[in-house]
Amino acid sequence: MTQPSDKxxxxxVSVDHMMQLIHHIGIEPMLCGLADYIESDFKRWELFDKTPRVASHSAEGVIELMPTSDGEVYGFKYVNGHPKNTAEGLQTVTAFGLLADVASGYPVLLTEMTILTAMRTAATSAMVARHLAPKGAxxxxxxxxxxxxxxxxxxxKAICGLKSVRLYDTDPAATAKCAANLANHGINVVSCASPEDAIEGAQILTTCTADKQYATIxxxxxVGAGVHINAIGGDCPGKTELAPAILHRSDIFVEFPPQTRxxxxxxxxDPEHPVTELWKVISGTAKGRTSDRQITLFDSVGFAIEDFSALRYVxxxxxxxxxxxxxxxxxxPDDPRDLFGMVHRAST
Amino acid sequence: MTQPSDKxxxxxVSVDHMMQLIHHIGIEPMLCGLADYIESDFKRWELFDKTPRVASHSAEGVIELMPTSDGEVYGFKYVNGHPKNTAEGLQTVTAFGLLADVASGYPVLLTEMTILTAMRTAATSAMVARHLAPKGAxxxxxxxxxxxxxxxxxxxKAICGLKSVRLYDTDPAATAKCAANLANHGINVVSCASPEDAIEGAQILTTCTADKQYATIxxxxxVGAGVHINAIGGDCPGKTELAPAILHRSDIFVEFPPQTRxxxxxxxxDPEHPVTELWKVISGTAKGRTSDRQITLFDSVGFAIEDFSALRYVxxxxxxxxxxxxxxxxxxPDDPRDLFGMVHRAST
Structure with a gap:
């Protein structure tokens, strides 16, 4: 057998290598780096090839492909969402992604993205909160x-200067796990027994639950005045987390309206309900938060460009x-027209 | 570091492993096996999730994702088409593919598909010719x-009993390469100096050229009566190989009309011009060849289900x-909700 060429x-990047990369860079510096890459891609939003994700739905969940391109580099992510997986010891969401050179079509990076997606989703949330949350949150x-x-x-914490987090989950074991993981990270952690307790004194409300159904978290x-809501968990048809009345009281910011709708x-x-595209806020052409009393809502569903930014960063x-x-x-093959010859010679 | 679990x-399957697999099975038996898998999937065509490929076009070429699912297994292929690549020593087409379990969303196979695509395209052409070519071709x-x-x-040869092939290319070096590769494969090879010479006495006419432009091969x-045309090379907007008059004299068979149009x-x-879907011929609900004088045309563009069949076969x-x-x-992670803990423990 002949050795394949560099091309x-x-x-x-395997799962193990991704974990090593996070420790090599440091988790907080990497979250900051990802946020910078995502922010810079939001600033040049208009030049991207944008399509809603290509979804294959089944009774158990969804498998999606999320492609995009900036004209020089092409990226896509494969990601599934299977809420019942956890009951069988599997991840709800797994993902991998790829970058390719637009000029040749040749892939230049393949990487696990289960961990990287959690990192980019968090970096996006915090980058958006830096623009929308009330001052001093x-x-x-x-x-x-x-x-x-x-x-x-x-x-x-790394991007917005958060000092305190108040945890709540319907399963106290999840809260205990989260609190234990956050110990010794320089942040004050308070475990709460009810959602009402959790939101006490909080200026940022993050919801991230996994049921594939209409829920009211x-x-x-x-929800009082002057908060920023970071709604992560509702991200497919039939899956929401907030009471409609909250939406009517909020100024709503979204990634890509055709997908978020x-x-x-x-x-x-109503499909005509006004929303603001985040890239306009970040590039300075639309207003973000305009008063201390306003409720801002980031209706996060995750968009291909965020994965693209994360792939570029890696x-x-x-x-x-x-x-x-x-x-x-x-x-x-040495001669690109001689694919058969390459296969044939591999037997010798 | 802990070892990842089987899941x-x-x-x-790397390029090297794919070449070994072909030699392990034998190239002709593998082509027959692929044709059987493809034919069986054409017979159950209606139950597949079908979408036209998701294409990202640029000045240099195209990058495409081709997903499909039969409800139990999900598959997709990444494939590029860059006609100018050969001038730089790169392949015009490279590809890889993935199968996943619909119930969990977990991938179960990742494989090179540059070689496998050439194999499945050939197996599809021959399986279709077995249904449409004149008797005794x-x-x-x-x-x-x-x-x-x-x-x-x-x-x-393996699927339709071909005994003789007549080669023509605008570049005689390509013909010489092809003739040398086909020596000692039990088939009579004739190198021809013109396309008119090549079609002499042939009942099957295969066109497979790569220019991204309207061409008339x-x-x-x-084209006389009683032939089967296997048109492989025209497979993107603006790229065709046959004079329109030939199309008007032919009965045209296609994979998936919305994509082939x-x-x-x-x-x-005209977008209303009648065509026959191949799956109907193969499942016996539409007629294929009905006379010896008829010109049948397989207007091949390649469809996601053929890749799916090939992935299943592998x-x-x-x-x-x-x-x-x-x-x-x-x-x-041992606890699916504890992705962070897994990352954190990897540092120790």
């Missing part, structure tokens, strides 16, 4: 203490670390 | 002697061969 070998209610909760909390009377909290509203950080394997993914 | 490890004109040509020829007066030879015709053949690596692609 045929795609750097692959330093306390967050974290409702839903599952796989995303620690990442969300540390991103808010926050009721209207729980289908998947986000605003699926509960590609840029990776080379000096050596934290990847070269994967023999692409057939690369 | 986190996805079997990966044993001679093929192969116009375009690039990377697909040997695979097309051997599939027609076959002109009207070259955009990408195939029939993009040159998945089924793979386990006893050991021709794969387990890839650490999926994060798999």
């Amino acid at each position: 045929a070998l795609v750097p692959f 330093d306390t967050m209610a974290m409702i839903g203490n599952g796989a995303q909760s620690e990442f969300q909390t540390l991103a808010m 926050l009721t209207d009377n729980m 289908i998947e986000g909290e605003i699926q509960q509203l 590609r840029d950080q990776l080379p000096p670390t050596g934290l990847y394997h070269p994967l023999d993914l692409l057939a690369d | 986190a490890l996805v079997p990966f 044993d001679t093929m004109a192969m116009i375009g002697n690039g990377a697909q040509s040997e695979f097309q020829t051997l599939a027609m 076959l002109t009207d007066n070259m 955009i990408e195939g030879e029939i993009q040159q015709l 998945r089924d053949q793979l386990p006893p061969t050991g021709l794969y690596h387990p890839l650490d692609l999926l994060a798999d």
Whole structure:
């Protein structure tokens, strides 16, 4: 067998290498770095190729492909969402992603994205909160203490200066897990027995629950003036977390309206209900928070450009670390027209 | 570091392993096996989730995602098409693919598909020719002697009993390469100096050229009665190989009309021009060839279900061969809600 050339070998970041990369960079510096990459891509939002994700729904969940391109680099993520998986010891969400060179179509990076998606989702939430949360916000209610909760909390600490997090989950074991994981991270952690207790004194309310159904994690009377709501968990048709009355009292900010209208909290509203696109706030062409009393709501569903930013970040950080394997993914015959000859000679 | 569990490890078939698999099974038996899988999936066509491919076009080419699902298994292929790549020593088309379990969303196979796509395209062409070519067809004109040509020829031999192939390419070096590769494969190979010479006495006319432009590889007066045309190379908007007059004289068979209307030879015709869906011929609900004098045309563009069949075939053949690596692609914490804890413990 002949050795494949460099062009045929795609750097692959395994789960183990991704964990090593996070420790190599440091989790908070990496969250800040991801937020910077995401913010810079939101600023050049208009030049991206944007399509709603390509979803394949089944009774058990959904498998999605999320492609985008900035004209030079193409990226996509494979991601599933299967709420019942946890009962069988599997992840609700697993993901991997790929970057490719637009000029040649050749992939340049393949990476696990289960962990990276948690990192980019948290970095996006915190980057958005930096633009929308009331000045001096330093306390967050974290409702839903599952796989995303620690990442969300540390991103808010690193990027927005969060000092205190108030945890609540319908399952006290989830809260205990989250509190234990956040110990010794320089943040004050308060475990709460009710959602009402959790939101006490919080200027940022993050909801991140996983049921695939219409749920009401926050009721209207729980949400006072002058807060920022970071609604992470409602992200597919039929899955929401907020009472409609809260939406009517809020100024709503979204990633990509055609997708959020289908998947986000605003699926509960009239399709003409006004929303503001986040990229306009971040690039300075639309207003974000305009008063201390306003309720701002980030109706987060996750968009392909955020994954693209995360893939770019990993590609840029990776080379000096050596934290990847070269994967023999692409057939690369000496003569590109002689694919058959390459196969044939492999037998000898 | 703890070892990932079986659920986190996805079997990966590298280019080298794919070539070994082909030799392990034998190229002609593998082409026959692929044709059987593809034919069986065409017979249950109606139950598949079908969408036109998701394409990202640029000046240099296209990057596409081709997903489908039969309700139990989900598959997709990443594939690029960059005609100018060969000038830089790269493949025009590279591809990889993935199968996943619909019930959990977890991937179960990742594989190179540059070679596998050439194999499945050839198996599809031959399976279709078995249904549509005139009885006793044993001679093929192969116009375009690039990377697909040997695979097309051997599939027609293994599946349709082809005895003789007549090669033509605008570049004599391509023809010489193809003829050398096909020596000692039990088929009579004739190198021809013109397309008119190549089609002499051929009942099957295969066109497989790569220019991304409207081209006329076959002109009207070259095509007589009683032939089967296997048009492989026209497969994106603006790229065709046949004179429109030939289309008007032919009965046209296609994979998935909404895609072929955009990408195939029939993009040159009125959008209402009648075509027959191949799955109906294969499942016996539509007529294929009805007379010896008829011109049948397979306007091939390649469809996601053919890749799905090929992925299923590889998945089924793979386990006893050991021709794969387990890839650490999926994060798999002991407690699915404790992704952060897994990352955190990896530092110790």
